[in-house]
Amino acid sequence: MKRDLVAAGALWLILTAIGELLAVFVDFYPLAKADKGEDIEHAFRVLVYFAVPVFTMVVAVLVYSFLRQHTTEFPTDDGPPLQGRGSIPLAWFVITSALTLAIAIYPGLVSIPNIFGDEPNPDLVVEVEGMQWTWFVSYPQHDVARVSELVLPVDRTVRFNITSRDVLHSFWIPGFLMKIDAVPGRTTTISLKPTKTGSYQTDPNLRVQCAELCGLFHSKMRIPVSVVSDEEFAAWLEEQAGAADAAPLSEETEAADALSGGIER
Amino acid sequence: MTHTAEREAPASAWSALVPLARGVLWGLAGFGLGVALIAVLRAGAGRSAWSLELSITFGYALGIVGWLFGVGVWERWGREWFGLSTKEGPTGWQRYFAFTLDHKVIGIQYLATFLLLFLLAGLFAVLIRAQLLSPEGAVMGEGTYNQVMSLHGIIMVAVAVASIIGGFGNYFVPILIGAEDVAFPRVNALSFWLVPPVAVLLLTAQAVGGWDSGWTAYPPLSLQNASGQLFFSLAIITFGLSSILGGLNFLTTIIYMRAPGMTWGRLPIFVWSMFSAAILALLFTQFFAAAMLMLILDRIADTSFFKAAEGGEPILYQHIFWFYSHPAVYIFVLPGLGLTLEILAHFSRKPLFAYRWAVGGFLGIVGLSAIVWAHHMFVSGMDKRLIAPFLVTTEIISVPTGLIFLSALGTLWMGRLWIRTPMLFAMGVVFNFLIGGVTGIFLADAPTDVNLSDTYFVVAHFHYTIIGAEIFALMGGIYYWFPKMTGRMYDERLGQLHFWLMFLGFNLTFLPMFWLGLHGMNRRIATYTPDLQGVNIFVSVMGFILAASFLIFVFNLLRSLVWGAQAGADPWRARTLEWQVSSPPPVENFPAPPVVSGHPYDYGVPGAPAHGVVGMAGGSDEVSR
Amino acid sequence: MAVAAAHADVKARRPGINQLGLWLFFASESFLFSALATARFVIAGTDRPDELNQALGLAITSVLLLSSLTAYLAECAIARDDRPAFLRNLLATIMLGLLFVAGVVVEWSTAEFHLSEPYGSAFFSMTGVHASHVVSGMAMLALVYWLGLRGHFSAKGYWGVEATIKYWHFVDVVWVFFYPALYLVSW
Ligand code: HEA
Ligand code: HEA
Ligand code: CUA
Numbered sequence A: 001m002k003r004d005l006v007a008a009g010a011l012w013l014i015l016t017a018i019g020e021l022l023a024v025f026v027d028f029y030p031l032a033k034a035d036k037g038e039d040i041e042h043a044f045r046v047l048v049y050f051a052v053p054v055f056t057m058v059v060a061v062l063v064y065s066f067l068r069q070h071t072t073e074f075p076t077d078d079g080p081p082l083q084g085r086g087s088i089p090l091a092w093f094v095i096t097s098a099l100t101l102a103i104a105i106y107p108g109l110v111s112i113p114n115i116f117g118d119e120p121n122p123d124l125v126v127e128v129e130g131m132q133w134t135w136f137v138s139y140p141q142h143d144v145a146r147v148s149e150l151v152l153p154v155d156r157t158v159r160f161n162i163t164s165r166d167v168l169h170s171f172w173i174p175g176f177l178m179k180i181d182a183v184p185g186r187t188t189t190i191s192l193k194p195t196k197t198g199s200y201q202t203d204p205n206l207r208v209q210c211a212e213l214c215g216l217f218h219s220k221m222r223i224p225v226s227v228v229s230d231e232e233f234a235a236w237l238e239e240q241a242g243a244a245d246a247a248p249l250s251e252e253t254e255a256a257d258a259l260s261g262g263i264e265r
Numbered sequence B: 001m002t003h004t005a006e007r008e009a010p011a012s013a014w015s016a017l018v019p020l021a022r023g024v025l026w027g028l029a030g031f032g033l034g035v036a037l038i039a040v041l042r043a044g045a046g047r048s049a050w051s052l053e054l055s056i057t058f059g060y061a062l063g064i065v066g067w068l069f070g071v072g073v074w075e076r077w078g079r080e081w082f083g084l085s086t087k088e089g090p091t092g093w094q095r096y097f098a099f100t101l102d103h104k105v106i107g108i109q110y111l112a113t114f115l116l117l118f119l120l121a122g123l124f125a126v127l128i129r130a131q132l133l134s135p136e137g138a139v140m141g142e143g144t145y146n147q148v149m150s151l152h153g154i155i156m157v158a159v160a161v162a163s164i165i166g167g168f169g170n171y172f173v174p175i176l177i178g179a180e181d182v183a184f185p186r187v188n189a190l191s192f193w194l195v196p197p198v199a200v201l202l203l204t205a206q207a208v209g210g211w212d213s214g215w216t217a218y219p220p221l222s223l224q225n226a227s228g229q230l231f232f233s234l235a236i237i238t239f240g241l242s243s244i245l246g247g248l249n250f251l252t253t254i255i256y257m258r259a260p261g262m263t264w265g266r267l268p269i270f271v272w273s274m275f276s277a278a279i280l281a282l283l284f285t286q287f288f289a290a291a292m293l294m295l296i297l298d299r300i301a302d303t304s305f306f307k308a309a310e311g312g313e314p315i316l317y318q319h320i321f322w323f324y325s326h327p328a329v330y331i332f333v334l335p336g337l338g339l340t341l342e343i344l345a346h347f348s349r350k351p352l353f354a355y356r357w358a359v360g361g362f363l364g365i366v367g368l369s370a371i372v373w374a375h376h377m378f379v380s381g382m383d384k385r386l387i388a389p390f391l392v393t394t395e396i397i398s399v400p401t402g403l404i405f406l407s408a409l410g411t412l413w414m415g416r417l418w419i420r421t422p423m424l425f426a427m428g429v430v431f432n433f434l435i436g437g438v439t440g441i442f443l444a445d446a447p448t449d450v451n452l453s454d455t456y457f458v459v460a461h462f463h464y465t466i467i468g469a470e471i472f473a474l475m476g477g478i479y480y481w482f483p484k485m486t487g488r489m490y491d492e493r494l495g496q497l498h499f500w501l502m503f504l505g506f507n508l509t510f511l512p513m514f515w516l517g518l519h520g521m522n523r524r525i526a527t528y529t530p531d532l533q534g535v536n537i538f539v540s541v542m543g544f545i546l547a548a549s550f551l552i553f554v555f556n557l558l559r560s561l562v563w564g565a566q567a568g569a570d571p572w573r574a575r576t577l578e579w580q581v582s583s584p585p586p587v588e589n590f591p592a593p594p595v596v597s598g599h600p601y602d603y604g605v606p607g608a609p610a611h612g613v614v615g616m617a618g619g620s621d622e623v624s625r
Numbered sequence C: 001m002a003v004a005a006a007h008a009d010v011k012a013r014r015p016g017i018n019q020l021g022l023w024l025f026f027a028s029e030s031f032l033f034s035a036l037a038t039a040r041f042v043i044a045g046t047d048r049p050d051e052l053n054q055a056l057g058l059a060i061t062s063v064l065l066l067s068s069l070t071a072y073l074a075e076c077a078i079a080r081d082d083r084p085a086f087l088r089n090l091l092a093t094i095m096l097g098l099l100f101v102a103g104v105v106v107e108w109s110t111a112e113f114h115l116s117e118p119y120g121s122a123f124f125s126m127t128g129v130h131a132s133h134v135v136s137g138m139a140m141l142a143l144v145y146w147l148g149l150r151g152h153f154s155a156k157g158y159w160g161v162e163a164t165i166k167y168w169h170f171v172d173v174v175w176v177f178f179y180p181a182l183y184l185v186s187w
């Protein structure tokens, strides 16, 4: 029995070592392109560090028990009558409780203010309205209204004020790892800071993707995101301000309107 | 099944359909009455007599009463309320098609119904995977996809709620506790006969436009879409009533019908898990029904519970819905875990490790499951102050769940593992549910859930928990109890082949979904960005292999039913009571009342008394309960 | 023989089984009612419109409370085999129930707030669901009354009476929570 414990323990240690090594080096996410995205990725990695020993411990016992003694014929004798009434269950209970509390505190509770908190004085405020089945983006500070494209300056804090015109949608930018639902009659917010430039053309995760089922074209409810330098951003704003009066609705919007008009209830 | 009954059968084959036909007729009559009632009322108020959803709702409400009375409630129960004598139901194979009071027959009725529904919903899953072979959608349009996906989800949820509880719970709980029947046999039959209308509603909803709001049916979408949504809501209320009555029955049965000597400390662990699930089903299901009631009222009666424009609150729906639907995931899984522990103990030839702690685990989950629901709503836009408390409570639930793992692992440790198909499935549950549970922690951690929510990471998580634990346990249970229910042995080699194909197919289908979720694939989409196609193709192909494994299962089941070798009373040489009687058990379960004097899992314990003795001389009065 | 003994055992436990089943049913139902009450406070806060007919509300509440008393008397009467008193009180209960339902109907048809307001949604659905329970309770009481007329039930066996009346009390207790939730709270 002692030898079995040692052997299973060794199996556990080996599996854990392999697992933790993988956990350090594997990239779980595609490159995160916002500050909070990086924090979330970090939180995920910390959880993996915790999960590996739990996982390998169960697997080690499962595999070792199987290897140690199994038969395809009816066993000739019964196993040792371990009842599990002693201190082992208590120890298990204490350890799992401690582990749970640990991860609940870090990366859980500790990260909440950061991830969910709002930037009180953002560099840029963006208003977002979801409707079946597209997004309208407005930049109130810059008099740019209702475009169906999200352009952000790199390294500037942004707060999104999000709402919906009809049903629930969810404002998700996979490349930033951030999302929040768009709820009719409410404004929900997220704040973040893009940290790397890029655009939908080169990184499909730079898109605003609707992540809450909203009917027929839910899967197509996405608009491109670009993160650009300050100068490019200014130029883009300029361009929009000119275009806005001429054509209030972009191509995608018209398409969406045409679609929704054609759908029978 | 007696010889005479079998001989009579061909002559009266049609008569098996009589109760069903009468149920349908009375149901239609009730429907007509309801519609007429509304017509009269509305005409009286000077409005058009027919209002699609209102008329259907009332028609359905009366129709369901008609159906139940026609199918047998009247003959076998209702007559008594009026002081008349009740009539006997059919015997022989026809009782499987009738309002029957024998809990074993009802168990088989449940099992057969939900296996069929499972295969059907599985076929929808095959369609889902076929669609996702291509980023632009390979086989259907968005609208169809959303409906197929919703139908897959809700039917599978129904399967997960009722297959083990309704099937094995009904068949085996009374036998395991040494009872002759459940506490309320007629309520039991009633809860089964509420199920066919549910299936009919869900599958005919397409006729009125179907519904495309997933199994969660969040408003305002579910207020806006076609009348299929109404069918969905009516189906859920009906199904809810069925589960509530089931829960009530199991609790009463377990509390009152235990054989002499069957103390709480000697209950087989499967019974404990059923007890826990029954508490959840009894209480929380009402919230799902309430949510559906409010949806219906918002649709047909102009209330504004969930209409933001009129001062309603869409997020309220989510709170009510998840207040049920989180406990519901434990309704799915607890009986599966209980069954797993049961099988592990018998096939490891060891006592169930830390029995009391495992029971504590089950009850602990029941207690905690009421205070974690909002972990489904971290990014719903609810009050941000709710995030922290729900994060903590949710993660604490891994402690009682961990106790069940402790029990499983301690039982396996140094056991004499007898590798038979049920054992393979039970060990599969331990592995799969580990992955499902641990990834649940990643979702429960609000900061990481901000990204993971509504992605394929969630899809992978819940298939790991539901299929990995509930469906694997269901399969294990079918192999384990097949000899008892049919008197015949299944084919061991086909069984093991099924296990390995299913186990590998399952893991290879759903493990890559975690990757998909992390790489920007969200749920419930008919089309996706092209960079994800490679992994999606792999997932789909593995999904087809997974589906194929069920062909082996069905083949094995049907073949063994007819040609399987005689099983004998106790092919597994297990200690629990069901193996102390013939296979299949006699109608009254025990030829003589059983007396329980030992623990069910005392394998290898020197001097341990037998768990139970059937028909011990001296009668039952001497052993105190 | 032995099977018969087991049968007897279950028979002996039957009253307990029935009681437990009934109470579990109440437990379950109370979750339905609490879901409705929760919805009321979430969508309408603790507001209530001034146009509520307070006098009527108080009146129907008293009527319902009174009906619980007569129901109780009916149960006591059958327990001592006093059939006339049993039937009399049962009839009184049904009548009071009818009065309650009539009160709700008046309330509904004269209400000055609309179904589509948040408070209205809560008010009409809570009173509606409750009233439907009252009506089903009355149907059961009527059945019991009819059976009682034909000589059913006696001091030795009156589970049907007891269950129906317990149900009636339960529906009454629900109203004891709903009445303040709808008519009284406001701050
Ligand atoms: C059988 C079904 C089942 C089960 C058992 C679970 C179990 C758990 N689930 Fe899951 N879940 C679902 C079915 C299930 N879930 C479904 C269907 C959905 C999606 C619904 C929808 O939106 O459609 C979902 C979604 C879901 C979400 C929402 C995701 C989102 O939409 O954003 C969350 C978030 O917290 C979550 C968490 C958990 C947790 C923490 C557990 C825990 O109970 C797991 C506990 C188990 C373990 C942790 C492993 C064993 C423990 C040990 C070995 C001890 C040591 C461990 C530690 C100390 C960590 N689940
Ligand atoms: C019990 C629960 C359960 C089970 C068993 C399954 C089984 C499967 N599920 Fe499903 N699934 C859900 C519950 C379940 N699912 C839920 C609740 C949702 C969420 C819905 C929502 O978002 O609202 C979902 C959603 C869901 C999605 C996401 C859809 C989306 O978000 O767009 C996907 C995608 O791959 C999927 C795939 C599968 C696959 C491949 C299987 C496979 O395991 C299927 C295996 C195949 C079979 C079982 C069929 C075998 C039958 C035959 C081969 C025919 C033989 C027939 C006869 C002999 C008569 N499921
Ligand atoms: Cu908008 Cu999905």
Ligand SMILES: [Cu+2]
Residues within 6 Å of the ligand: B325, B326, B329, B373, B375, B376
């Ligand atoms: Cu949950």
